[in-house]
Amino acid sequence: MGIKSELSHTFWITWKDLMELRRSKMRMAMMVLMPLIMMAMMSFMFPSTNSVSNIPVMMVNADPGAMGSGIVQALEQINSASGMMVLKNASSEEEARDMIVEGNALGAIVIPENFSQILTTRSSTVNITVITDNSNPQISQMLSQVLTQIIDSMGERYAVMGLEPIARNIGVNPVAMVVPFRAEAKGVTEGGSYVEFVIPGLLMMTMISSVMTGLPRAIAYEKDIGTMNGFLAAPISRFSIIGGKALGRIIRGFIQGILSLILAIVLFRINVYGNLLAIFAILFLGVFSFVGLGIVLTSVAEDEETASMIIMTLTLPMMFLSGIFFPIQMMPSFMQTISKWLPFTYAVDAMRRIMVFGATLGNVYNDVLVMLIFGIATLIIAIPVFERGMTR
């Protein structure tokens, strides 16, 4: 069988698979809906300072003086702009704690009794206590961070006001006296929301799972409907069968990938700094690196149910360990070691660097190299495994 006829058979099988897809309205609809739902879920589900709103917070002002009321007013003013909290009054710290324990509030701000008195005499530093519901770690962490920042900056402003007359006399800036230096943190590029973190990984996942999960399912489908044996007994090379199937899945994945990218840019307004050609190249490379593994799974799975079980067992941990949803650095060290052995990690890393930093293929050559080596090595193993798997 010549290469020309093998290629022609490969494309013919791909055409058939795509034609079947086009004829199934449900499958076509799911192709569009799946990335949309996935992206919407990821964009809206995870909390960020900008997206969190209506957190019930108890306000305890035990200070009879004017300073406590001033702080409450300032906090209400700041909150009215963001809508992050719903501030309710409580008479004591105990009542506020009870409200948190009963689940009626997620935090409390407590201004102590002697607040105005200490501020006026400046005899010592006085604390405004922020209590949070630590059974809800994400919100607790966010709330204490935001409130500490707001209250600290109010304290600084108050200090500046107190120093103003002295500073004027000696001719210096009172702000520079209170805060002589600050840290200014910024990213390599602007942006950096969770959506921007997660979308490159989701894109890779869409493409790669089209081969990893799609290929074994496509072959299992042929076996289940009774077309596979007719195929295998026909003068078609095994390469054409698996190549045609893989190409069909790659095209489907690529369409889904492009759709996801368009949706991410249009609906979720993510910034893409990288070159589109580099993005496409990484998408294809990512898929290529997983074709071999997809073929091995295909050869092992006897039917669609087995295929699904193997796929779930392999892909689920791989998705979480490769840093799509959480940074790898946040994982325990043994998991970080596992993640370094997963080629998916490198695919996600390359895509993220290109999309978020505008990196070139040269900048991510390490990732490219790992994907290429893994892709070639698994393909070398996969073809004979497939041959053997189909003729037992």
Next chain:
Amino acid sequence: MTAIVVDGLRKTFGKIAALDGVTFSVEEREIFGLIGPNGAGKTTTLRILSTLLKPTEGSVSIFGHDVVKEDSEVRKFISYLPEDAGAYKNLKGTEYLRFMAEFFASGRDRESMVKRAAELTGLGERLNDKVSTYSKGMMRKLLVARALMMRPRLAVLDEPTSGLDVINAKEVRDTIKRFAKEGTAVLLSSHNMLEVDFLCDRIALIDRGRIVETGEPEELKKKYGAKNIEDVFIEVVS
């Protein structure tokens, strides 16, 4: 030329021996039936001949080509119809035939193959409908046509009339006879003893992975003083 030579064929799945020394041969233009109960080894034999399974021991050659060493060559002139065969439900009948024909011919040859298959199905305009709308019988006729459209030198048919009513089954049997006359050797398996009697030039009775009797249906009936092949089979097995 002898179409099929099977010699000492053994196939084991773990500790179970599905075939235990099967030997038979089929001549060109001959319709040869492999008859036996469920689990006797009929489908395993047909699958080995169709290059889908590798034998554990023994040899099979088709028109002089070994099915293991020259499997690609063998696939060029055989056609296999599995008992549980199906077609793509989202394709139209003609599209399915054209899809399969592409692997055997191209251009004008392919189109004449599709035309031949369309006639063989007898489905007429319904070939322009999606396969998902076909009845079980229509589906089987489509698949039989797919198996014969390329005029294979050897057609391996597993229960070719399975699921067909009397009239459709007779049509399919007539088609198989016609193809054999035109030069195709046919190896088929069947549970239907009447069909075997009508269709096959020679038969082999297979039981528990062994060929227990071979011969022409009339000759076997005479040998065992039986009225039909069913009685022959019961006599031989008991």
